[in-house]
Amino acid sequence: MAKGAKKLALDQYGKEGGAADNLGKRSASDYGAVQPFLQNELIHPEGFGSDAISQMLTQGGQAVSGATGAANEAATLNASRTGNAAAVPGVISQTARNAMKQQSDNALNVNIKDAMLKQQQQQDAAKGLEGLYGEDVASAMKAMGLQNESLGENVNASKAITDAELGWEKAAQQGATTGAMIAG
Secondary structure: OHHHHHHHHHHHHHHHHHHHHHHHHHHHHHHHHHHHHHHHHHHOOOOOOHHHHHHHHHHHHHHHHHHHHHHHHHHHHHHHHHOOOOOHHHHHHHHHHHHHHHHHHHHHHHHHHHHHHHHHHHHHHHHHHHHHHHHHHHHHHHHHHHHHHHHHHHHHHHHHHHHHHHHHHHHHHHHHHHHHHHHO
């Protein structure tokens, strides 16, 4: 019975060693695919990207230009209706100043949000690298822990066999000693 347990423990030890090896290889493959991306995100986060930033700035500029044109048109129409053109240059100047301020605010907001996104991408990449390393190691270590458990079972089975053999040997010696005492 103990020899069967030893064989089972050794078989299980081999299976678990193979599982740990397979997990290690799969983790290395996954790590090789994901790690360069995360490393690049950590060092060189893209943020929105130059194309998206250009589009945001253009859209903000178009909105400001549209509002400026509408304000200038309204000032000119009001002057023609009232016959008072004296206010038109002041309205147009104020509208231009407001438009420049708004365009500056738009650009600043885009840059702030881009910087915040880059920082978030760096933090996510750092967490990803940390998690990637932890997963690689955790699966393999768990499989190796099972393998160590099987090795312990093997040792216990071997000890049981040895104890049984020693018990038979001790019983035989006692029987021989008793037989010798009887004989004489």
